[in-house]
Amino acid sequence: MMFLTDGDLQALMLSLELASSVTAILLLIGTPIAWWLAHSRAWWKVLISVTVAMPLVLPPSVLGFYLLIAMGPQGPLGVLTHALGIAPLPFSFAGLLVASVLYALPFMVQPLQNAFEALGDQPLEVAATLRASPWDAFFTVVLPLTWPAFLTAITLCFAHTVGEFGVVLMIGGNLPGITRVASLQIFDHVEALEYAEANHLALTLLLFSFLVLLWVYARQPARQQGGTS
Amino acid sequence: MNDIIARFQLDRPGFQLDVDLVLPGRGVTALFGTSGSGKTSLLRCIAGLERALNGLLSVSGEVWQDKSIWLAPHRRPMGYVFQEASLFAHLSVMGNLQYGIKRAKSDQPVNFEHIVGLLGIEHLLQRQPQKLSGGERQRVAIARALLIHPKILLMDEPLAALDAQRKQDIFPYLERLRDELAIPILYVSHDHHEVARLADHLVVLEAGRVISNSPLTVAMAQPDQRFQRDEDIGSVLDGQVSEIDRRWHLARLDFPDGGLWMRDHGLPVGKKVRLLILARDVSLARHPPEQSSIQNSLQGRITAILDDTHPGLALVQVSVGASLLLARLTRRAAATLNLQIGDNVWVQVKSVALI
Numbered sequence: 001m002m003f004l005t006d007g008d009l010q011a012l013m014l015s016l017e018l019a020s021s022v023t024a025i026l027l028l029i030g031t032p033i034a035w036w037l038a039h040s041r042a043w044w045k046v047l048i049s050v051t052v053a054m055p056l057v058l059p060p061s062v063l064g065f066y067l068l069i070a071m072g073p074q075g076p077l078g079v080l081t082h083a084l085g086i087a088p089l090p091f092s093f094a095g096l097l098v099a100s101v102l103y104a105l106p107f108m109v110q111p112l113q114n115a116f117e118a119l120g121d122q123p124l125e126v127a128a129t130l131r132a133s134p135w136d137a138f139f140t141v142v143l144p145l146t147w148p149a150f151l152t153a154i155t156l157c158f159a160h161t162v163g164e165f166g167v168v169l170m171i172g173g174n175l176p177g178i179t180r181v182a183s184l185q186i187f188d189h190v191e192a193l194e195y196a197e198a199n200h201l202a203l204t205l206l207l208f209s210f211l212v213l214l215w216v217y218a219r220q221p222a223r224q225q226g227g228t229s
Numbered sequence: 230m231n232d233i234i235a236r237f238q239l240d241r242p243g244f245q246l247d248v249d250l251v252l253p254g255r256g257v258t259a260l261f262g263t264s265g266s267g268k269t270s271l272l273r274c275i276a277g278l279e280r281a282l283n284g285l286l287s288v289s290g291e292v293w294q295d296k297s298i299w300l301a302p303h304r305r306p307m308g309y310v311f312q313e314a315s316l317f318a319h320l321s322v323m324g325n326l327q328y329g330i331k332r333a334k335s336d337q338p339v340n341f342e343h344i345v346g347l348l349g350i351e352h353l354l355q356r357q358p359q360k361l362s363g364g365e366r367q368r369v370a371i372a373r374a375l376l377i378h379p380k381i382l383l384m385d386e387p388l389a390a391l392d393a394q395r396k397q398d399i400f401p402y403l404e405r406l407r408d409e410l411a412i413p414i415l416y417v418s419h420d421h422h423e424v425a426r427l428a429d430h431l432v433v434l435e436a437g438r439v440i441s442n443s444p445l446t447v448a449m450a451q452p453d454q455r456f457q458r459d460e461d462i463g464s465v466l467d468g469q470v471s472e473i474d475r476r477w478h479l480a481r482l483d484f485p486d487g488g489l490w491m492r493d494h495g496l497p498v499g500k501k502v503r504l505l506i507l508a509r510d511v512s513l514a515r516h517p518p519e520q521s522s523i524q525n526s527l528q529g530r531i532t533a534i535l536d537d538t539h540p541g542l543a544l545v546q547v548s549v550g551a552s553l554l555l556a557r558l559t560r561r562a563a564a565t566l567n568l569q570i571g572d573n574v575w576v577q578v579k580s581v582a583l584i
Contacts (some may be wrong), residue, residue, distance in 0.1 A: 122311070122314070122315065123317065125278050125302070125311075126309075126315045126317070127303075127328075128277075128278070128301070128302035128303045129276060129278075129302060129303075129307065129308070129309035129374070130303075130329035130332060130333075130373065130377065131303050131329060131332035131333050131334075131377060132303055132328075132332055133301075133303050134303075136303075136332070140328070141317060141319075144319040145317075145318065145319055227317065227318055227319075228314045228316055228318060228358075
């Protein structure tokens with residue numbers, strides 16, 4: 001007998017697909033948010049900070065519940081998707097994606113924001129005096145000096161999304177091949193009293209999480225402080 | 230029209246900058262002031278790192294900022310040397326130097342060897358910035374700024390983070406820059422020794438305003454407590470070695486409309502030097518001094534009598550042709566000799582220092 005069933009593998013693949021997509025999307029939207037939070041002096045910056053950090057403390061069911069309402073036919077997201085002619089978000093992979101992006105947002109933004117703040121303005125100013133445009137300076141100075149933070153953020157987002165349960169259950173339902181990710185598959189095994197199968201998949205996720213965190217923590221001392229010397 | 234015209238107003242909490250300056254388009258102009266005087270803010274406005282309202286900035290005839298124009302810092306053909314720690318930690322020394330060269334797209338060929346040699350960093354090119362001493366880092370930073378062919382070099386207290394020994398080590402390089410570069414250098418400093426040694430022109434700032442803007446030799450002969458400390462009040466003259474007296478181990482230093490003998494320090498004839506003559510080492514006489522141990526005696530005319538730091542003292546400014554000297558006298562001596570502005574006097578100089 002195989003260690004994992006076909007259903008397990010399908011759920012695992014779905015988890016990896018979801019986590020990869022969430023991480024990629026968050027790189028694109030989380031980086032500018034982190035940059036803005038690190039550099040803005042607007043008084044309402046603290047409101048954005050708090051909003052971004054909310055998923056850290058909210059029960060996933062709370063976030064999931066309100067997202068479900070928002071995505072429903074009367075909710076703002078539901079109205080929007082209907083107006084755009086897109087399929088409704090609840091119980092779809094796209095809906096899962098939207099929810100997961102919101103849920104993992106602080107794991108992308110906070111490490112990056114800290115790194116950008118630690119880097120300070122000076123490396124950018126130095127780059128500007130050497131004729132580098134702001135975009136040029138971001139890719140040739142900021143990225144090379146903060147990549148450890150990017151690695152941390154990517155890893156945390158990915159791992160956190162794989163480990164999600166409450167939000168995906170609320171938004172995704174539990175549809176095989178569409179929204180049944182690995183964490184839900186374990187739940188199903190347990191419900192069906194298939195403890196051996198649950199153990200196999202759970203052990204896989206446990207090892208995965210342990211190795212990912214080990215990798216992140218082991219890297220910590222290599223982090224650079226500041227950007228210029 | 231090669232001058233630098235700079236007009237800025239900055240309004241920050243607890244600090245205002247309000248300057249309107251015309252600066253020479255060549256040589257070293259020192260921006261001098263205590264911390265909080267606005268000297269660094271002024272430099273940052275010129276670099277475009279700070280955006281001033283109602284600004285006007287033109288460098289060598291090119292407008293960088295006015296009502297309708299605002300060049301972003303990376304579009305300004307300047308070199309900028311920061312106070313400290315400005316080398317990119319992820320690049321080697323060579324990588325740091327190349328960073329600017331690649332982006333400057335200068336039509337002039339990059340004289341890499343010359344500038345690297347000028348700053349004496351040939352042996353450091355493969356090193357990482359973290360492995361350099363403070364003085365070496367600043368030399369690399371200066372070279373990096375020069376390699377992009379700037380039209381102006383802006384230096385924000387480049388020596389402030391260095392200890393006294395490192396400062397002494399780096400000074401000869403700065404003097405070489407001053408003597409060899411054709412571009413103007415704006416040099417922010419709060420150290421009047423540095424300024425007296427390096428600058429050709431001096432701007433003194435206080436609380437965000439310009440309180441003096443003149444050639445260094447003129448500024449030094451109009452002592453201002455905000456610039457000079459009591460003991461150091463003296464005049465600065467630019468001259469060159471004109472004659473060596475081998476028998477008595479003396480060297481003659483000529484400056485505009487005059488000359489002085491001092492100990493021979495082994496400098497060759499023709500070498501350009503800067504002299505500091507402290508006011509306390511200068512005395513005045515009505516008649517040509519005879520049988521005095523003071524051998525340096527010049528004819529001059531009193532141009533000003535200024536208050537000194539102590540009520541018993543006066544500073545008398547004397548012009549020897551185009552050169553200005555200061556003499557520190559007691560008020561009583563000045564009264565006894567009945568010194569008046571316009572009088573012809575003999576100036577006796579007891580001691581001269583090369584700076």
